[in-house]
Amino acid sequence: MSGPGLWLNIAMMVVLCTGIMIGLPVVFILTGCAMFFGGLGILLGVFDAFLLGALAQRVFGTMTSDTLVAIPLFIFMGMMLERSRIAPDLLEAMGRLFGKVNGGLAISVTVVGALLGASAGVVGATVVTMGLIALPAMMRHRYDPGFATGSICAAGTLGQIIPPATVMIVLGEVLASAYQQAQLAQGLFSIDTISVGDLYAGAMIPSLVLTAMYILWQAFLCWWKPATGPAVPAAEAGTVSWSELMEVLVAPIVLLVAILGSTLAGIATPTESAAVGAVGATLLAGLRAGRGSRLPIHAANAAALLLVALGMAFDLRLGRHDAPLADQLALALATVLAVVLALGLLVSLWRTFRDGILAATCHNTMSVTAMIFATLIGATLFSLVFRGLGGDDVVRAFLDAIPGGKYGALFVVMLIVFILGFPLDFVEIVIIVVPIVGPVLMQMGIDPIWLGVLISLNLQTSFLTPPLGPTLFYIQSVLPPGVTSQDVYRGIIPFVGIQVIAILFVVLVPESATWLPKWLFG
Incomplete structure (x- = not known):
C-alpha cells in the first residue's frame, strides 16, 4: 500500500501514541484522531464516508451485547465486596493461620490477593488495600521491606489473570470479534467462535501455576534466609479456629x-x-x-x-x-x-x-462502566477509520516482514503491548491493540485463547516492571516510614522473573492454555 492512505495511517498511530504518552485522556484522543484523520481522508479521496454509516450500528451492538452486560455486574460485585471490608478479616485470619511459619504473612497476602483479585479484578484497589492492612504488620514483625512490598505488588496483580476478572470479559469479546474477522479474511464461511467462558478456562491453569510459583518462591526464600520473613511468635500470632476460618473463607470461595x-x-x-x-x-x-x-x-x-x-x-x-x-x-x-x-x-x-455502602458502590460502578464503554465506542470509531484508510494492509505487511514468521510477529506485538502497559491500563490496551493486530496474528495461525492468555500474563508483567510499572506507584502511595521506593524496586524483581518464567511456560506448553477449553467445550 502506498499514497496518502499509508501516510494518514502512520500519522494516526503517531498522534495516538504521542497523545497517550503526554497524558491526554484515551477516550478523547481516540475519538479526536478518528474524526480528524477521517475528515482528511475524505478530503483527499482515500476514505469512503459511507463507512461511517456503520458506526451507529456498531455502537448499538456494543451497548446491547449480552456478554458486555456482565461488565457492570462484575464491577458492582467487586466494589460491593471491597466496601464490605472482607479483606481485613481475610488477611487477619490467614495471618494467624500461616504467620507462625517463616514467610507466613507473605503467603497470606498471596492467598488473599488471589481471592480478592478474582472477586474485584481492580489492581489499584487491591494493592492499596493490602498495602494499608498488611504492610504495617509485616514491618512490625521485621520483614525485609523489599520482600514485603514485592509480595503485596505481585499478589495485587493476580486479578488480571485469575478468572472471573472483568478485564477478561472485554478481552474475550474483542478476541471473538477479531477471530471472526480473521476467518472471514481467509475466505471461511463456516466460522468457529470463542467465548468468554473459553478464555476463563484457558486462564485457569496458568493462573493457578503462577500463584503456586509465588508461594513456592516465598516459602523457599524464607526457609533459605529466615531473616527475610521471620515467623510471628506463637503468643503474638494467636490461633484461628475452624469456625472463624470458615466464616471468612466460605462466602468468597462459594461465590x-x-x-x-x-x-x-x-x-x-x-x-x-x-x-x-x-x-x-x-x-x-x-x-x-x-x-x-x-x-x-x-x-x-x-x-x-x-x-x-x-x-x-x-x-x-x-x-x-x-x-x-x-x-x-x-x-x-x-x-x-x-x-x-x-x-x-x-x-x-x-x-x-x-x-452508605450501596450509594458509593453504585456511583463507582457507574463511573468505571462509563469509562469502559466510552473507550469501547472511541476505539470502534478509531478502528473504523483506520481500516477504511487501509490500516489492515499496513499492519499485515509490517508483521509479514518481521523475521521469524508468526512467532516473530507475536514477539513484536507482545513487546508493543508490554511497553503500552506502562501508560495505559488493561482495558484501554485491549480495546486499542487487539482489534488492529489480532486478526492478522490469527490469520497466521495463532490460537485466539493462547493469544489472550499471553496478553494477560504480558500485561501483568508490565504492571510490575520497574521503574514505570503502575502497581509500583500504587504501593508507593501507602508506604510506611522507613520503606523507600528503592525497596519496592528491589523487592519486585524476583516476582518479575517469576512472571517471565510463567510466560515462557505458556509459550513452550501451549496446551496449558488450550487444553481445558477444548476438554470442557469441545
Whole structure:
C-alpha cells in the first residue's frame, strides 16, 4: 500500500501514541484522531464516508451485547465486596493461620490477593488495600521491606489473570470479534467462535501455576534466609479456629465457585454468572453490615442454593400446560424460594444503603462502566477509520516482514503491548491493540485463547516492571516510614522473573492454555 492512505495511517498511530504518552485522556484522543484523520481522508479521496454509516450500528451492538452486560455486574460485585471490608478479616485470619511459619504473612497476602483479585479484578484497589492492612504488620514483625512490598505488588496483580476478572470479559469479546474477522479474511464461511467462558478456562491453569510459583518462591526464600520473613511468635500470632476460618473463607470461595463453576460447566452464560455474583456480594455485604438479624440473609443464601439445585434437577420453564406433577411441585417450591431470596436481598440492600455502602458502590460502578464503554465506542470509531484508510494492509505487511514468521510477529506485538502497559491500563490496551493486530496474528495461525492468555500474563508483567510499572506507584502511595521506593524496586524483581518464567511456560506448553477449553467445550 502506498499514497496518502499509508501516510494518514502512520500519522494516526503517531498522534495516538504521542497523545497517550503526554497524558491526554484515551477516550478523547481516540475519538479526536478518528474524526480528524477521517475528515482528511475524505478530503483527499482515500476514505469512503459511507463507512461511517456503520458506526451507529456498531455502537448499538456494543451497548446491547449480552456478554458486555456482565461488565457492570462484575464491577458492582467487586466494589460491593471491597466496601464490605472482607479483606481485613481475610488477611487477619490467614495471618494467624500461616504467620507462625517463616514467610507466613507473605503467603497470606498471596492467598488473599488471589481471592480478592478474582472477586474485584481492580489492581489499584487491591494493592492499596493490602498495602494499608498488611504492610504495617509485616514491618512490625521485621520483614525485609523489599520482600514485603514485592509480595503485596505481585499478589495485587493476580486479578488480571485469575478468572472471573472483568478485564477478561472485554478481552474475550474483542478476541471473538477479531477471530471472526480473521476467518472471514481467509475466505471461511463456516466460522468457529470463542467465548468468554473459553478464555476463563484457558486462564485457569496458568493462573493457578503462577500463584503456586509465588508461594513456592516465598516459602523457599524464607526457609533459605529466615531473616527475610521471620515467623510471628506463637503468643503474638494467636490461633484461628475452624469456625472463624470458615466464616471468612466460605462466602468468597462459594461465590467464586458458583460464578466460575456455572460458566465453565455451561450452566450459565458469563452475564448470568455475573448476576449471581452481584446478588451474592450484596447478600454478603448485608450479612456483614450488622445491626439486625442474620436470619433473612441466611435464608436467602439457602434459597439461592436450593434454586440452583432445583433448576438442575427439574424443568422450571413457565407456561407449560402438560408439565409433569413433579415439575409442577418443583416450580411451586421454586416460587416460594424466589420470594425468600427477594426478601433477603431487600434486607441486604436496605442495610447497605443505611450504612452508605450501596450509594458509593453504585456511583463507582457507574463511573468505571462509563469509562469502559466510552473507550469501547472511541476505539470502534478509531478502528473504523483506520481500516477504511487501509490500516489492515499496513499492519499485515509490517508483521509479514518481521523475521521469524508468526512467532516473530507475536514477539513484536507482545513487546508493543508490554511497553503500552506502562501508560495505559488493561482495558484501554485491549480495546486499542487487539482489534488492529489480532486478526492478522490469527490469520497466521495463532490460537485466539493462547493469544489472550499471553496478553494477560504480558500485561501483568508490565504492571510490575520497574521503574514505570503502575502497581509500583500504587504501593508507593501507602508506604510506611522507613520503606523507600528503592525497596519496592528491589523487592519486585524476583516476582518479575517469576512472571517471565510463567510466560515462557505458556509459550513452550501451549496446551496449558488450550487444553481445558477444548476438554470442557469441545
